[in-house]
Amino acid sequence: MADSNTTDFTNPSTFILQGIPGLEAAHVWISIPFCTMYAIAILGNFTILFVVKMEQxxxxxxxxxxxxxxxxDLVLSTSIMPKMLSIFWFNSREVDFSxxxxQMYFIHCFSVMESGILVAMALDRYVAICHPLRHSTILTNPMVVKIGLAVVLRSGMLILPYPLLTSQWPYCKTNIIPDTHCMHIGVVKLACADTRLSSYYGLFVLFCVKGLDMFFVALSYTQILRAIFSLPTKDARLKTFGTCSSHFCSILAFFIPALFSSLTYRFGQNVALHFRVLISNVNLLVPPTLNPIIYGVRTKQIRDRLLGLFTHNGT
Structure with a gap:
């Protein structure tokens, strides 16, 4: 019987997600830290939403x-974890083409969306520290809504060509994806056509969108640090820096692994495949896991509200 994975086909009905190549025997053990991270991400981010909703x-x-x-973060982590765990626990590797x-669209769309939100938060910290008297007049509620809509529309429109272009390529080599989820570059590499358009567009999104976001965040924090170091006393400098330290940690947790993972996928041919897949998963799960912890610990208002809730429940 012919091997269905190598039979010529131009419109595959399904792809096969291999999981973590070379580490299939350890899938159950690998699932433990990933499942723990997902549980923390779900609990932590819902807690953030609850606290902000309850605290005027x-x-x-x-x-x-x-x-x-x-x-x-909730959507991003949920886009990959259910299928990943079904691979690790039940060996359920098939995924419908559509x-x-x-999944590809949601992963990349919400990754770009998170990048845009971090830029918006950097803008908020810049205005709050460098122009504190104008903060309430610049970042009004209507302006916040406009910024939020711009971030959502930008990510939705920029990532739309990913699935549209990918669906047009013929696939006649294999339908096995050596990964736990459908990443854009991972699927495009399976096509048996000239896919330079998809590759170039992916590089455009990486460097001209996320790269520009990193530039604007760095520019904002350059101005913020200049304003902090110009304050007259050490206590004032420490207090002001503390108001933006949580956001700075979120930036590092998101941009550094994301950049490393993207470059490794495209140019790291000498990097072990299982290492690339692990880094890709860590890149998508670490920010949703760390962000609520960072903001819960470092933001006094959220920390005080949480302590108040636990104290109230305990009395």
Whole structure:
């Protein structure tokens, strides 16, 4: 009987997600830290949303953006974890072609959305520290809504060509994806056509969208640090830096692994395949896991509200 994975086909009905190549025997053990991270991400981000909703004093631009970040993290982590766990636990590797493209869209769309939200949060910190007297007049509620809509529309429109282009390529080599989820470059590499358009567009999104976001975040924090170091006392500098330290940690947790993972996937031919897949999964799961922890610990208003809830429940 012919091997269905190598039979010529131009419109595959399904793809086969291999999981973590070379580490199939350890899938159940690998699932434990990933499942733990997902549980923390779900619990932590829902807690952030609950606290901001219940606490009237948190109705400010910073916390509106934080809620957007929490929702984005929930969708991003949920886009990959259910299928990943079904591979690890039940060896359920098949994924419908259209479902694969849908997962690809959600992963990349919400990844770009998170990048945009971090830029918006950097803008909020810049205005709050460098122009504190104008903060309430610049970042009004209508302006926050406009920024949020711009972030959502930008990511939705920029990532739409990913599945549209990918669905047009013929696939006549194999339908096995050596990964736990449908990444754009991973699916495109299976096509037996000139896919330079998809590759170039993916590089455009990486460097001209996420790269520009990193530039604007770095520019904002350059101005923020200049303003902090110009403050007259050490206590004032430490207090002001503390107001943006949580956001700075989120930036590092998102941009550094994302950039490393994207470059490794495209140019790291000498990097072990299982390492690339692990880095890709860590890149998608670490920010949703760390963000609620970072903001819960580092943001005094959220920390105080949580402590108040636990104290109240304990009495």
């Amino acid at each position: 004093s948190l109705r400010a631009p910073m916390y509106y953006f934080l809620c957007m970040l929490a929702v984005t 479902a694969c493209l849908t």
